[in-house]
Amino acid sequence: MEKSWFTISVYSENNVGLLNRISGIFLKRHINIESLNVSKSEIDEVSKFTIVVNTTESWTRRIVSQIEKQVEVIKAFYHTDEETIYQESALFKIASHLLFDERQIQNIIKESNSQIVTVSRDFFVLAKSGRRHEIDQMYFELEPFGIMQFVRSGRIAVTKSEMPITSLLEKFQH
Structure with a gap:
C-alpha cells in the first residue's frame, strides 16, 4: 500500500x-x-x-x-x-539590518503574504500562516540571509x- x-x-x-x-x-x-x-x-x-x-x-x-x-x-x-x-503557522526571527539592507527580504515578505510582528534594534519577527509547503518555501528563501530562530505550529x-x-x-x- x-x-x-x-x-x-x-x-x-x-x-x-x-x-x-x-x-x-x-x-x-x-x-x-x-x-x-x-x-x-x-x-x-x-x-x-x-x-x-x-x-x-x-x-x-x-x-x-x-x-x-x-x-x-x-x-x-x-x-x-x-x-x-488546514493551515500551519510559523515565526521567523531575522536580524533587523537585513530588513533595510536587503531588498530581497522585503520582496519575500510581500510575495509570501507574511506579516511583520515586531521590529527591534537587533531583530524583527515575521509570521506566516499557510500550508506546510508555503512555510517550507519561505524558510528556503530566508535561509541564505540567516534565520536567528524559527518555530512552526502543528497543523x-x-x-x-x-x-x-x-x-x-x-x-x-x-
Whole structure:
C-alpha cells in the first residue's frame, strides 16, 4: 500500500497522561507524528487532538482503532488532505539590518503574504500562516540571509464534510 498524509482528529476528555498514551500507540508501530496540536474543541469540556501522519490507510485505520480504546477518548476520525482545510503557522526571527539592507527580504515578505510582528534594534519577527509547503518555501528563501530562530505550529484542520461528533455526543446526553 502507498503512503499518504492523514489528519487524525481525536475528541477526548482533557485528562493528564492521555497525550503520552496516544503517542505510545504511534511509537509501538514506529510511525512518526509529523505534526501535533491539542486545543479546545467546538464542544464544552472536550479537547481536540489534531495529529498528522504519513503512512498507509491501513495503518491509520488501526491507529485510530487503538486510540479509541483509550478510556477518555470520545471518538477519533481520520481524513485525507483532500477532505480537510488546514493551515500551519510559523515565526521567523531575522536580524533587523537585513530588513533595510536587503531588498530581497522585503520582496519575500510581500510575495509570501507574511506579516511583520515586531521590529527591534537587533531583530524583527515575521509570521506566516499557510500550508506546510508555503512555510517550507519561505524558510528556503530566508535561509541564505540567516534565520536567528524559527518555530512552526502543528497543523490545525477542519473537515470539509460535517463531523458527526456533536450529534454523537447529543445521543449520550439524552
